[in-house]
Amino acid sequence: MSGHRRFLKTWARTVGMPIGINDEDKPEFLPITQRDVKNALALRTFWILLHILTCFMIIAGSGRTLGLW
Numbered sequence: 001m002s003g004h005r006r007f008l009k010t011w012a013r014t015v016g017m018p019i020g021i022n023d024e025d026k027p028e029f030l031p032i033t034q035r036d037v038k039n040a041l042a043l044r045t046f047w048i049l050l051h052i053l054t055c056f057m058i059i060a061g062s063g064r065t066l067g068l069w
Helices: 003-014 034-065
Strands: none
Touching (some): 003 034
């Protein structure tokens, strides 16, 4: 399996979208390797940290605009 296809499979499963091997294959959750699981975990971790950082920046910007600090 190519690196691009592996990344696509990992990303699809990270966001909860089942993906098959090819277009004719029905999308099922097939067993994936520990490496793919770790890649999915890293992507999800990044996504969660990005949301937390964004929320802090919005709060900080709002506090500055409102003159709270």
